[in-house]
Amino acid sequence: MTPTPVLPQCLDLFGNPLFSVATYTTAPYMGSDHLPLLASFSQVILTPHPGCLPKWHINSSGWSAYHTALASLPDLSALPLEEAAGTLARTLEAAGKTAFRLTTHRSTHRPGKPWWTDERAQAVRDCHRAWNKWCRIPTLQAGTNYHPLDAICARVILQAKRKVWNSHCSSLSFSSSIRRTWDFIHAMEGAKTCSPIPIQDSSGQPLSDPQKAEILADHYC
Numbered sequence: 001m002t003p004t005p006v007l008p009q010c011l012d013l014f015g016n017p018l019f020s021v022a023t024y025t026t027a028p029y030m031g032s033d034h035l036p037l038l039a040s041f042s043q044v045i046l047t048p049h050p051g052c053l054p055k056w057h058i059n060s061s062g063w064s065a066y067h068t069a070l071a072s073l074p075d076l077s078a079l080p081l082e083e084a085a086g087t088l089a090r091t092l093e094a095a096g097k098t099a100f101r102l103t104t105h106r107s108t109h110r111p112g113k114p115w116w117t118d119e120r121a122q123a124v125r126d127c128h129r130a131w132n133k134w135c136r137i138p139t140l141q142a143g144t145n146y147h148p149l150d151a152i153c154a155r156v157i158l159q160a161k162r163k164v165w166n167s168h169c170s171s172l173s174f175s176s177s178i179r180r181t182w183d184f185i186h187a188m189e190g191a192k193t194c195s196p197i198p199i200q201d202s203s204g205q206p207l208s209d210p211q212k213a214e215i216l217a218d219h220y221c
Contacts, residue, residue: 054102062099069095113190114168115160127153161188 027036076084130146
C-alpha cells in the first residue's frame, strides 16, 4: 500500500526572535500525520542566568544629586521614537548611577512584619543555603540536610506568628481601634497599605467630592 502523501501546510511560530533567522527543513516522512521540522541556527549565544537582578539602593540624600544630573536633558524632539527612548533610558541610568548605587544583595529583612526577627532571618537563610546546595549537587546527603532545616524554618515562623498574634489579641478591648487591628493584620501578611491622600477629615467624616478634588490637585501639583 502506498502511503498517503503529506500535504504542506503553513506553520506559525511564536517565541524568541532568534527563530526568525533560523533555517528550516522538513525531515523524511515517518508514517505519521505529523511531519518533523528541523531548525538550524548558524550561531546561538546562550544568555547567562542573571541570578539576583540588581536593584537601585535609593536614599533621600541622593535626590539632590539626581536632579542636578538631570538638569541638562538632551533634546529628544528631533530623534526617532526608538532612538529617543534609548537615549532617555541611558540618560536616566547615568543620572541614577551618579546619585545612587546598584546592589545585588538579596536582603532577608521583611519590613513591616511584626513577627520577623533576626532569629527568623537566620532560619530562612540556613534553609535557602541548604536548598541551593541541593539544587547544585542533587545528592542524598544534600537532601537529608535540607529537610530538617526546612521543618525548623517553618516551625520557627509559625511559633513567631502565634506569639505575636496572641500578644495582639490580649491587648484588645472594647475601645480598641478597628483601624489598628486591620493595620496589624495587613502587617502580619506583609501587605503595605499606604494611603497618602486622606479620604476623611480629622473627625472621621468622609470628605465631599469638591474637597477630594482639591486634595488631589494639591497632592499632584
